[in-house]
Structures are given as structure tokens and as C-alpha cells.
Amino acid sequence: MSAILIDGKARAARLRAEVALGVAEIVSVRGRAPGLAVVLVGEDPASSVYVRNKGVATREAGMVSVEHKLPADVGEDALLALVATLNADDAVDGILVQLPLPRHIDADKVIAALDPAKDVDGFHPVNAGRLMIGQPALVPCTPKGCLMLIEEALGDLSGREALVIGRSSIVGKPMAALLTAKSATVTVAHSRTRDLAGHVARAEIVVAAVGIPAMVQGEWLRPGACVIDVGINRVVGADGKGRLVGDVDFASALPRAGWITPVPGGVGPMTIACLLANTLQAARARA
Ligand SMILES: NC(=O)C1=CN([C@@H]2O[C@H](COP(=O)(O)OP(=O)(O)OC[C@H]3O[C@@H](n4cnc5c(N)ncnc54)[C@H](OP(=O)(O)O)[C@@H]3O)[C@@H](O)[C@H]2O)C=CC1
Numbered sequence: 001m002s003a004i005l006i007d008g009k010a011r012a013a014r015l016r017a018e019v020a021l022g023v024a025e026i027v028s029v030r031g032r033a034p035g036l037a038v039v040l041v042g043e044d045p046a047s048s049v050y051v052r053n054k055g056v057a058t059r060e061a062g063m064v065s066v067e068h069k070l071p072a073d074v075g076e077d078a079l080l081a082l083v084a085t086l087n088a089d090d091a092v093d094g095i096l097v098q099l100p101l102p103r104h105i106d107a108d109k110v111i112a113a114l115d116p117a118k119d120v121d122g123f124h125p126v127n128a129g130r131l132m133i134g135q136p137a138l139v140p141c142t143p144k145g146c147l148m149l150i151e152e153a154l155g156d157l158s159g160r161e162a163l164v165i166g167r168s169s170i171v172g173k174p175m176a177a178l179l180t181a182k183s184a185t186v187t188v189a190h191s192r193t194r195d196l197a198g199h200v201a202r203a204e205i206v207v208a209a210v211g212i213p214a215m216v217q218g219e220w221l222r223p224g225a226c227v228i229d230v231g232i233n234r235v236v237g238a239d240g241k242g243r244l245v246g247d248v249d250f251a252s253a254l255p256r257a258g259w260i261t262p263v264p265g266g267v268g269p270m271t272i273a274c275l276l277a278n279t280l281q282a283a284r285a286r287a
């Protein structure tokens with residue numbers, strides 16, 4: 001038996017096409033396309049790739065994308081001033097501040113300064129809190145995209161055993177909240193978890209968001225599990241070339257899983273498509 005490959009690239013293309021229809025509609029109503037402002041501080045190479053991919057996708061969906069590149073040594077005050085300007089700019093419907101920020105800047109402070117209505121990453125405490133208590137919110141893009149892939153594979157998730165590996169505010173915590181809202185029975189594992197393999201063995205759904213290349217072994221998996229690999233790790237292969245791998249050991253997981261997302265081509269494209277969906281949602285709410 002071999003797992004069904006979940007084609008995140010194809011699912012993301014469908015979502016982007018849906019978003020483009022919504023964009024056309026809001027343009028006809030409001031006379032202005034949704035606007036996304038992306039703030040990039042310094043030259044993080046992974047972030048640069050993400051920012052470039054996002055720019056192309058937003059324009060293809062008919063949105064206006066404006067990038068603000070600031071030098072790595074920019075002061076916190078200057079960044080907060082830019083956020084205030086974008087908050088006040090009526091042409092800006094969504095703001096994304098690329099993480100990680102340089103160490104001398106307090107990321108929590110910057111996120112808290114965002115207008116929650118424009119927080120298309122869903123990182124502001126108001127949106128994070130709303131998600132926790134089941135109120136309408138802007139939901140973080142990566143877990144939102146993961147949930148779409150899981151539901152498409154499994155349908156109704158109620159009563160399903162789910163394991164989320166990782167408890168970051170960007171992926172793990174909101175992922176656990178979304179799965180709980182869908183009535184899955186959710187376990188959250190992290191660096192202090194004892195017997196990770198034992199938890200993996202019980203899970204019908206495994207979401208791996210750790211940042212350690214190929215750490216989840218295929219042999220740990222419950223046969224037929226739905227495996228969502230969030231990890232984006234750049235490693236150097238035997239040929240000396242760099243390539244991307246996930247947090248799941250794909251080769252050993254493939255024969256044992258029921259469904260699995262590849263890296264690249266799985267969760268990553270969904271993150272970008274969900275960012276566009278969130279920007280449309282924010283534009284509609286503000287219109
Ligand atoms: N595809 C996409 O669109 C995106 C991909 N990513 C990728 O996902 C991965 C995770 O990202 P992010 O959540 O931001 O990462 P963080 O570094 O913020 O969080 C990693 C989590 O993994 C946990 N962890 C570390 N070591 C272990 C271990 N040995 N066993 C179990 N858990 C462990 C940590 O535990 P503790 O809390 O105890 O430290 C922490 O909760 C990265 O590879 C990142 O590049 C991220 C965002 C979007």
C-alpha cells in the first residue's frame with residue numbers, strides 16, 4: 001500500500017481561483033481591489049522566497065501588493081511608525097509583517113500594534129483569542145490551509161484522534177484550536193513530550209510543525225494516518241545541492257500513511273492561497 005499524495009499545489013490553485021472571483025466582485029462593488037502590505041525587515045533568504053511568491057500570487061488574484069523592505073538595523077520605533085501608517089491607510093486591507101524579526105525588535109509589540117481588522121496573518125491577540133473562543137476571526141494561514149487539506153482527505157473530523165507536533169503561535173497552537181473546533185480529539189506534542197512515537201502511533205491525523213528535517217519516522221505512524229507535513233527545512237543533499245525537506249521522513253512514511261503532503265508542493269502553497277483568502281475576507285469586512 002502507498003499513501004495518497006495530497007496535492008497542495010492543485011488545491012491552492014483552486015482556492016486562488018475562488019479568491020480571484022471574490023476579488024472581481026469586490027472591485028465591482030467598491031471600485032477598488034483589495035490591498036496587501038508586506039513588511040520585510042532585513043534579508044532572511046527563506047522570507048525573501050515567501051515574499052516573492054506572495055507578490056506574484058496576490059497580483060494574479062487581482063489584488064494590489066505593496067512591499068515595504070526595511071534594513072535589518074531599522075529601529076523598533078520606525079517599524080511601529082510604518083505599521084501605524086499602514087493601519088491608517090484606507091487602500092491597505094491586509095498587513096503582513098514577515099517573521100522572524102531581528103532580535104533588537106520586540107515582535108509581540110509589533111504584532112500588537114497591528115489593526116486586528118487588517119491582521120491577515122491572524123497573529124494579533126484579538127484574532128488569536130477569537131479563534132480560541134470560537135468567534136469569527138482572521139485565522140493564521142498555515143493551519144487554515146492544513147485544515148482544508150485534512151477535511152478534503154477525511155471529511156468529517158469529529159471524534160478523530162489528532163496529534164499536532166509543535167506549539168508555536170503561528171502553526172501548532174492555532175492548528176490545535178481549529179481541530180478542536182471540528183470536534184477532533186487533539187493532543188499537542190512539543191520538545192518536552194515523552195514518547196513522541198507512542199503519541200504518533202495513536203493518531204489518525206498527524207500535523208508535524210517542528211522544524212527538524214525528517215524527524216517523524218514512518219514506522220511510528222498508525223497505518224492509514226493522514227500526515228500533514230508543515231516543515232520547510234533546507235538541507236544539503238548527497239549531490240551537494242540544497243533542497244527542501246519536511247519534518248516527516250517522507251520515504252518511510254509513504255508506504256504506511258493513508259494520505260501525505262509532499263514538501264515542497266503541500267502545505268506551503270496553501271499558506272499563500274490562504275493569505276489571499278484572508279486578505280479578501282478583511283477587505284469584505286472593511287467594505
Ligand atoms: N509551510 C508553511 O507554510 C510554513 C512552514 N513553517 C515551517 O514549519 C516548521 C515549524 O515552524 P514554527 O511553528 O514556526 O516553529 P517553532 O520553532 O516556532 O516551533 C517549533 C515547535 O516544535 C517543537 N519541538 C522542537 N523539538 C521537538 C522535538 N524534538 N519533539 C517534539 N517537538 C519539538 C517546539 O517545542 P517547544 O515549544 O517545547 O520549544 C516548538 O513548539 C518549520 O520548519 C517552519 O519552517 C512555518 C510556517 C509556515
Ligand SMILES: Nc1nc(=O)c2c([nH]1)NC[C@@H]1CN(c3ccc(C(=O)N[C@@H](CCC(=O)O)C(=O)O)cc3)C=[N+]21
Nearest residue numbers: 049050053097098099100121232264265266268269271
Ligand atoms: N508573518 C509571517 N507569516 C508567515 O506565514 C510566515 C512568516 N511570517 N515567515 C516565514 C514562514 C514560512 N512560510 C512559508 C510560506 C510558504 C512557503 C511556500 O510557498 N513553499 C513552497 C515552495 C518553496 C520553495 O520551493 O522555495 C512549497 O512548500 O511548495 C514556504 C514557507 C510562511 N511563513
